[in-house]
Amino acid sequence: MAEETMGMGPIPKEEPIPKEKFTVIGTDDFSGDLIARPQVSYWADAWRRFRQNKIALVALVVLAVMVVMVIIGPHLNGIAFEEIDQDALNQGPSAEHWFGTDNLGRDLFSRVWQAGRVSIAIGIAGALISTVVGCIYGGIAAYFGGWVDTILMRIVEVLFSIPYLLIVILISVITDSRSIFSLMLALTLTGWCNTARLVRGQMLQLKNQEFVLAAQALGVSPWKIILKHMLPNTMSVILVAITFDIPNYIFSEAFLSYLGLGIAAPNTSWGALCSAAQQTFAFYPYQMFFPALLIALTMLSFTLLGDGLRDALDPKLRK
């Protein structure tokens, strides 16, 4: 202030301001501590950051379209996915059969979306099962600690060191029922190990962090600490794990179906469609093209969405 007034001529003589010009407007309402701006919740903040990531947004839109198509797709052209038309074998894409027909004359457009139902359902169900089991297992290990933690994590370590696809193949050979249920069992039997490790690691890290200590020091109840502080911070890890789990399950199922161990006819999945198209690929490449494109598109979208979510949900990036 002093420097500013320096160049503006002589300072006018200070006249004392009369006391009555001052009024007490209150000092006891702590208005300085009030948060003037609307509070941005964790999820709103994450959504704001996620929207800035155009690639992830496109991936989300593609996935949304995919889900809608999987629901309405099999009914769009009025031909049932298992309907056999002997007069239209191995036809290329046409006005009647938009994606062509397969070697039994079944409409590939309906089949591709029907297959998508199975593939995506398996992906989502697998991710949910492994998340629930992994969270409980990892949570127990982190919460109890000590020898419980040691034993539980040793078990995970042993399970983890068995090649995943070997277990999947073995279980599907043994159950031999080729139903979605036994397929799910085979896929998720050790699939939860990764989530369990992640959740445990995150929980252990959080337990020793300053904000949890601060909450404890302020007398917040343990239940509220878990709900308000631990869970939202673990949520981001879990959510990202889910987005990466789903394409992995879709991939594993496609792999199994390709080897003839997956879903049984007349039902089908993208892997099974690819497998069926493989034999005649040199003559009817379009039969492989559509299911392969959809697998690749789904995998791509989930991977990009996962990358975007990880960036958006990581609280450490908050500024």
Added chain:
Amino acid sequence: MVKYVIKRVLYMLLTLLIIITVTFFMMHSIPGDPLASMARNLPEQTRENYYAKYGLDKPAGEQYLIFMENLITEGDLGESIRYPGRSVTDTLLTNSRVSGTTGGLALLFGIAIGVTLGIVAALNKNKWPDYIVMFIAIMGITIPAFVMAALLQYFFTVQFHLLPTTGWGRPENLVLPVIVLSFNTIATYARYVKSNMLEVMNQDYILTAEAKGVTPFNVIKNHVLRNAFLPCITILGGQIASVFTGSFVVERIFSIPGLGFYYISSINDRDYTMILGTTVFFGALFVVAQLLIDIVYGVLDPRMRIKAKD
């Protein structure tokens, strides 16, 4: 360090024992017995002899002990049920040489290309070489091996007649399978090397080196690459496994008489001793590879040695 290695070897043996035991009893819990379909029409005495030949007349616990004894003392995994006279161990050893050739080449090729691409991407962050590499990497992760194989077969053999579609024995048979098998390795390594290098480049010791006046080339060569490569060794175990599991599909498509090919056909044949033997073999391969990688990592990274001591 020695204590750490011994501990790891013991865990490895425990893991192997669990894999073998679980696989054995799982194979035996399958309803119906593996010989039932073949022995159905045999006379009583012949059938008994037939079962006795495979030891299937004994209770499962005793069979397990015999199996373990043969495995430990002679490395004998029994005889194929579907193809009498064919020893499982011999089949595994012959086929693993075939798989090892394709798998090993794919791994070397994949690591070489993947690491190079990763370095290029990291040094040109957010420029067009980075975008191209990341595009390739995303493709490698999102396109299934069987689609990739079909595409390559279509273009290289059906369209342009450059390479044989399937077969084994000539060098040109190796080209397509190795490309398909290495694709995932390339993608994984490109992504991993890139992110590791970017992480190391942000470290304070890089700033120190630059401040001391070390030339940019030497900073990359001596400081960034050394530190960025170390963690890459840890994913080698997973890569070895993925090359082998990838071989299930790739060997079938290209008709390569390797482990994966026989594993799938023994599953289709319900050849239980073969499935059991191959699973044990795959499990052992995977577990031993992981152990070796952990030990190598401990030897190469001084920080790990200190951690292991604590």
